[in-house]
Amino acid sequence: MSDFCLLTSDFCLLPSELHLSSDIMKILSAEFVISAVGPKQYPIDRRMQIAFAGRSNVGKSSVINALLHRKNLVKTSCTPGKTQLINFFIINDKFYFVDLPGYGYARVPRAVTDAWAPMIEGYLRDTPQLGAVVVLFDVRREPDERDIRLIEWLRQYNIPAIPVLTKADKLNSRETQQTLNMIGARFGPSDKVLLTSAKSGKGMNELWGELGKILIK
Ligand SMILES: Nc1nc2c(ncn2[C@@H]2O[C@H](COP(=O)(O)OP(=O)(O)OP(=O)(O)O)[C@@H](O)[C@H]2O)c(=O)[nH]1
Numbered sequence: 001m002s003d004f005c006l007l008t009s010d011f012c013l014l015p016s017e018l019h020l021s022s023d024i025m026k027i028l029s030a031e032f033v034i035s036a037v038g039p040k041q042y043p044i045d046r047r048m049q050i051a052f053a054g055r056s057n058v059g060k061s062s063v064i065n066a067l068l069h070r071k072n073l074v075k076t077s078c079t080p081g082k083t084q085l086i087n088f089f090i091i092n093d094k095f096y097f098v099d100l101p102g103y104g105y106a107r108v109p110r111a112v113t114d115a116w117a118p119m120i121e122g123y124l125r126d127t128p129q130l131g132a133v134v135v136l137f138d139v140r141r142e143p144d145e146r147d148i149r150l151i152e153w154l155r156q157y158n159i160p161a162i163p164v165l166t167k168a169d170k171l172n173s174r175e176t177q178q179t180l181n182m183i184g185a186r187f188g189p190s191d192k193v194l195l196t197s198a199k200s201g202k203g204m205n206e207l208w209g210e211l212g213k214i215l216i217k
């Protein structure tokens with residue numbers, strides 16, 4: 001795939017990203033690698049993987065595109081349940097972003113969502129290169145039982161979590177603060193909840209800051 005990101009026509013630099021300075025945040029290339037149906041297709045090299053997880057339609061694919069200054073590297077959709085496989089992207093030839101299937105969408109048949117849970121848990125459990133999981137929550141919704149299960153898996157397998165609220169452009173600051181408090185209470189005291197909007201670019205520098213701490217370890 002010719003997905004190099006050096007000022008190609010789909011390069012989409014957000015105004016808030018203009019002052020990125022650290023090397024880790026300079027996106028020289030971002031390429032789709034594989035939509036994996038199972039572990040045999042997961043990349044097996046030693047480069048670090050950062051996964052993005054959360055409910056269907058929460059904005060996982062949009063956040064990845066926004067971080068990479070791309071409009072359509074990762075397909076997004078207003079139809080929840082779009083990402084049903086584990087999608088791997090290689091960034092700067094150095095580390096992977098992994099778009100996990102969204103869970104908890106009512107219109108996706110139960111048999112399909114039941115298959116996602118072991119797929120996601122298996123990936124989390126069996127990927128030693130996994131550096132962190134960005135756990136996304138829609139700023140307008142309370143965490144549900146599957147969000148809680150994901151948080152518990154991450155604790156159980158000792159995987160660092162980066163909690164992120166998405167779609168900050170949709171709520172006012174008082175309502176946003178309530179959700180920030182609620183989500184913050186679910187994580188450890190040292191986990192800072194980041195407020196983001198893929199639409200406006202809000203919070204992307206901060207998220208890169210958190211990812212940078214993991215990636216340079
Ligand atoms: N207003 C607003 N809409 C957003 C934002 N992020 C995503 N969306 C919209 O939310 C919908 C879902 O976004 P996706 O990025 O496809 O969500 P996803 O979590 O990858 O969804 P699945 O792949 O189905 O699990 C799309 O219509 C996006 O345009 C945001 O920051 N603000």
Ligand SMILES: [Mg+2]
Nearest residue numbers: 060061082083
């Ligand atoms: Mg998606």
